[in-house]
Amino acid sequence: MLEDLIKERLKKKDALEKLGLNVYPARVKRSHLVAHAVKDFAALSKKKTKVWLTGRLLGLRVQGGVAFADLADGSGAKIQIVLAKAKLPNFQALKDNLDIGDFVEVSGPLFKTKKGERSIEAKTLRVIVKSVRPLPSVWHGLSDIEERFRKRYLDLLLNADVKSKLQKRSQIVQDIRNSLTLEGFLEVETPSLQAIPGGAKARPFKTHHNALDVDFYLRIAPELYLKRLLIGGMERVFEIGKSFRNEGIDRDHNPEFTSLELYWAYQDYTGLMKFTQKLLKKFIPGKWSMVKFADIFKKHSGKDYKQVNASDLDEVFKKEVRPKIVEPTFVIDYPESLMALAKLHEKDRSLTESFQLIVNGVEIVKGFSELNDPVFQRDQMERQEKDFRAGDEESSRKDEDFLEALEYGMPPSAGLGIGIDRLVAIVTKAHAVKEIILFPTLRPK
Structure with a gap:
């Protein structure tokens, strides 16, 4: 059936080309976006201004010597095209060969039909892209969810809500970027x-550079390179970019994800929490609260965290505690075993000056006063390297280059990471991060 439809459309393409029409021209004419034509409709129609519109046909109805088509473009608006045999020289060719999904260029005055439909009277109309594969008639619902992700272009075209969420994502990122720039932060790029x-703590993806004959890894975080910039005298830096972790895929995780990491010299974790709220309050409304890790762990798990094996502590927190935290909450002062790059708490050396912002059971932000003691940092990294060599593929490695840089001195600093995908999912009320990633990772067909 589909093959027959494609063959029929290819015949229509051939028919238009035999008439000397180029159905894939390089240049088109456009005077207005559809949204602008609709917004200024009263003035444009009153003056009978000739406008040029371009876009895709999402509806087509033929009634004898008249045809009606629904035109949409990237502005998010639609307008009706009225094609009349008496006023359009190539009416018959268009009537016979137009299809829903085709891109067209149309010119003419704007007017309202007897039914009050805002329309453009086609004085000229040409096909600028002939669509040879028909659009699906239905494209929503749980049964289609993986196909939606695989063919995101159709999802965007046919689901306005999906497009709106992904546009919102771009707006959120731009807003955060602008806010940080105004606060004196410098945006930088570090190696992927x-x-x-x-x-x-994550298992990386491994690759090989042929020319250098050296193995490399896709970064699991930009943190250590951004800290090198603090050492180099850049006091406020941030990076928005991709990181990669060779881990499972679920509601909150995608192997390729976007994060914002920020580092601030002469700041500590308490000041950074205040700044985090200032930065994100507009996106995450409601009453924000603060609670110590030990207290929230005891409340929701019924256990004293000190009685839990250090290797199991993170998993217990994620499964038994974090899902029960709904309102925006700073969980602070994590045990040293969970924050290997954080500065130890001045009042209790078993804890760290650290926090996570948790909303709806999801970690959105992690931050801490940065560990800058090169001797203690070396001890931490050597312990992690030992774990790695013992078989823990997620354990961090000892980075001698970073340790050498740290020995030159890194100013007292605080840093944080924001999961952009998770933040946008919370703001847009998406069911999973896949919904707000344009092309999420999927198993190949």
């Missing part, structure tokens, strides 16, 4: 290919 993966 790293000789030693570090800055987080």
